[in-house]
Amino acid sequence: MTIAKKSVVWGLFAAGGTIAAFVFPVLIALLLMVALGNIPEGLRYENIHAFATNWFGKTALFVVIFPALWHAAHRLRVVFHDFGVRLDKAVANAVYLVAAIGTVMTAFYLYVI
């Protein structure tokens, strides 16, 4: 991999990891509240829909999901290697493809909401 490509992947890995470390716990906690039947006000349809239709909400959701996807993809690629899978090229193509599909889906749904 060229240095330029590597730095893009690394930058996304670091950004995504930082974002995930900071906001995923509180988001999982909100989902746990939902699972326990105690649905937070902000997750009722009218409220979350209003949030996801304004530019602040759309940006916030994209800025959380997009780098986190690439962080997970890059780290998963390394995990495959660490568990003894020596097919880095195929693994890299697969995980980055899934991250790319996830990115497009995120952008698409945020656009149509």
Next chain:
Amino acid sequence: MSSQPYVRPISKTTWYMRNGRYKRYMLREVTCLLVGFYCFLAIWGLAALAGGPDHWNSFLESQQNLLMVSVHAISLIYFLIYMTFDWFKLAPKAMPVQLGEKKLPDRIIVIGHYVAWAFISLFVFWLAGVLT
């Protein structure tokens, strides 16, 4: 003279079991599965949101069972220990802050991360209407 160098036999699949440090490294690395899982859960949620109120409500209902309670509860604890707290601990190594001749002490950087994390978490809880 033998030209064959000695290669220590090390398992490619279980090498990290030999040492606590390596085990901890692997426990940290596999958090990427949780990040990936929650990203796609979020995308599924966005799809439901785009589908209208009925889809959104059935998305919320799909989370309301004992399985998802356990998944979220265990994920939350695992994620805090091996992702969030480890990430903060490593932050001064990854991003040392230099002030002129001196380096900002590691402890200050780590505390800064915890303070920012507390504010961000409270802000998200506030946005979600949990804190009123």
